[in-house]
Every structure is written in structure tokens, then in C-alpha cells.
Amino acid sequence: MQKSLFEADAPLEFPLRQGFLTLHPHWLAREQADQLFQVFKETLNWEQSQLRIHGRMVPIPRLNAWxxxxxxxxxxxxxxxxxxxxxxxxxxxxxxxxxxxNSQFNSVLANFYRDGKDSVAWHSDDEPELGRNPLIASLSLGVSRRFSLKHRFQKQEAPVNLELTHGSLLLMSGTTQSFWSHCLPKSSRIASGRINLTFRRIVDPRIDKQ
Ligand SMILES: O=C(O)CCC(=O)C(=O)O
Ligand SMILES: [Mn+2]
Incomplete structure (x- = not known):
């Protein structure tokens, strides 16, 4: 049978100038997404990370776990x-x-945004341990949040805004991390939680010293 052009589960492709996004809106079935949200909320080893900013330790506006x-x-x-x-x-x-x-993910960063006051600031996932042109697979669970991208160098390039819904999977590939930054802005109206998992590949794992 011929597949409909408008099939609900077909991935959406967003070719960017110097980057590429693919969004699978319903990668997980609703019941599985519900169940995983609860399990991860209750059982992941959530940490409140702190960053040193101007010599002061400041808690980041979300919990995370690696x-x-x-x-x-x-x-x-x-x-x-x-x-x-x-x-x-x-x-x-x-x-x-x-x-x-067809990827070889060896790690995942979990973020827990407790409500709309939690966020992640503009950044690129371009740390050297991720290697060149990393594939990042980003799974969203819980309340929908807006995810924004902007070109790092071409200010005239239009920003991209996506709604990341419960059970959706966003793939960022090619040169996206070299040329685009992304963020999850705060949203005062949101009172419930969201968990995001970004699966990654660390290219040169360090052997633990004894
Ligand atoms: O929560 C998200 O959708 C993005 C998280 C993110 O960009 C990161 O952890 O590097
Ligand atoms: Mn990121």
C-alpha cells in the first residue's frame, strides 16, 4: 500500500544552512513516554550542578545526570x-x-526542567570529547517546551523554533553544532516538568586511573 504523504509519524526534515535537523514527533508511543517520564523522574541520579561565574558558585537552572x-x-x-x-x-x-x-552512542545527558523557570542558555554541543560533526539524539518527555536555534555567525539567518513534545525525538547532525547554537528558554506559564535525554558519543573515552 502506498504511504500517505501526510503520514502522522513521518519524520520532519529541516535542512539548515550548515546544519541538519530531523524531528520524529511520535518516536515513543504515548503510554511508553508516560511510563518513562515517571521512572526517570523518580530513579535517575539527579544532581544540582553549580558553575563558577565571576568567582561565585551559581546553581544551574535545572537538574542533570550523566x-x-x-x-x-x-x-x-x-x-x-x-x-x-x-x-x-x-x-x-x-x-x-x-x-x-546506525550510530554508536556511549553516553547520555539527562536534564530535568522542573517547571518553566528552568532552562538551558544558548550553547552548542561542541566540546572536543564529542569529536567533529557529532550526531546528537534528543528525546523529550513531559510538558512541551520551545527549543530555539540560531546561526552562530550569520546574524541575518532566521532563527528556528521547534516545539518539543512528549515522546518526540530530535536529531541534530552534520555541522549543526559548529554553526548553530541552541537553547531552551524560560516560560513563565509552564508549571510542570520536562525531562530531556541527549544521547551522545564520546569519541575518545579516558581510561579511568586506579
Ligand atoms: O532540553 C533540551 O531540549 C536541550 C538540552 C541541551 O541542549 C543539552 O543538554 O545540551
Ligand atoms: Mn545542547
């Missing part, structure tokens, strides 16, 4: 996250992603 294979250490803005071993649910998601997208 999971990965042994040796997959990750730091941003000088802050080193605790490496946790894979949980059964995270490992199952990694397995499905690896098969579907």
Missing part, C-alpha cells in the same frame, strides 16, 4: 559530571537508537 560506558567522562564550562552506569531503561533506549540510526 550516564555512560566506563571512561566516558564529560564536562562543560569546567564542571565535571558524575558518571553513572546505564540503567535498564536508558540502555534499552540506546539500543533502539543505535539500531535505527
Amino acid at each position: 550516564y555512560g560506558d566506563p571512561g566516558c567522562h564529560y564536562q562543560y564550562s569546567g564542571h565535571q559530571l558524575t558518571l553513572n552506569p546505564w540503567t535498564a531503561e536508558l540502555a534499552a533506549l540506546r539500543q533502539r537508537l543505535s539500531e535505527e540510526f
Whole structure:
């Protein structure tokens, strides 16, 4: 049977100038997304990270947790996250992603935005440990939030705004991290939580020193 051009589950492709986004709006079924949101909210090893800004330690506006294979250490803005071993649910998601997208994810950063006051500021996922042109697979659970991207160097390039809904999967690929930055703005009207998982590949895992 011929597939409809407007099939509800067809991925949406956004070719960018010097980047590429693919959005799978319903990557997880509703019931599975509901269940995973609860499990992750209750069982992930959430941390309140602090960054040093002008010599003062400031809590970041969200909780986070880092999971990965042994040796997959990750730091941003000088802050080193605790490496946790894979949980059964995270490992199952990694397995499905690896098969579907022919990728070799070895780590995942979990963010918990407790309400609309939580956010992530403009940045690119361009840390050296992610290598050149990383594929980042970003799964959203919980309340919908707006996700914005802007070109880092071409100010006349139109920004891109996406609504990341419960159970959706956004792939950022190609040179997206080199040329675009992204953020999750605050939204005063939002009173409930969202969990985001970004699956990544650390290209040169450090062997743990004894
Ligand atoms: O929450 C999101 O959708 C994005 C999170 C993000 O950009 C990050 O953790 O690097
Ligand atoms: Mn990011």
C-alpha cells in the first residue's frame, strides 16, 4: 500500500544552512513516554550542578545526570559530571537508537526542567570529547517546551523554533553544532516538568586511573 504523504509519524526534515535537523514527533508511543517520564523522574541520579561565574558558585537552572560506558567522562564550562552506569531503561533506549540510526552512542545527558523557570542558555554541543560533526539524539518527555536555534555567525539567518513534545525525538547532525547554537528558554506559564535525554558519543573515552 502506498504511504500517505501526510503520514502522522513521518519524520520532519529541516535542512539548515550548515546544519541538519530531523524531528520524529511520535518516536515513543504515548503510554511508553508516560511510563518513562515517571521512572526517570523518580530513579535517575539527579544532581544540582553549580558553575563558577565571576568567582561565585551559581546553581544551574535545572537538574542533570550523566550516564555512560566506563571512561566516558564529560564536562562543560569546567564542571565535571558524575558518571553513572546505564540503567535498564536508558540502555534499552540506546539500543533502539543505535539500531535505527546506525550510530554508536556511549553516553547520555539527562536534564530535568522542573517547571518553566528552568532552562538551558544558548550553547552548542561542541566540546572536543564529542569529536567533529557529532550526531546528537534528543528525546523529550513531559510538558512541551520551545527549543530555539540560531546561526552562530550569520546574524541575518532566521532563527528556528521547534516545539518539543512528549515522546518526540530530535536529531541534530552534520555541522549543526559548529554553526548553530541552541537553547531552551524560560516560560513563565509552564508549571510542570520536562525531562530531556541527549544521547551522545564520546569519541575518545579516558581510561579511568586506579
Ligand atoms: O532540553 C533540551 O531540549 C536541550 C538540552 C541541551 O541542549 C543539552 O543538554 O545540551
Ligand atoms: Mn545542547
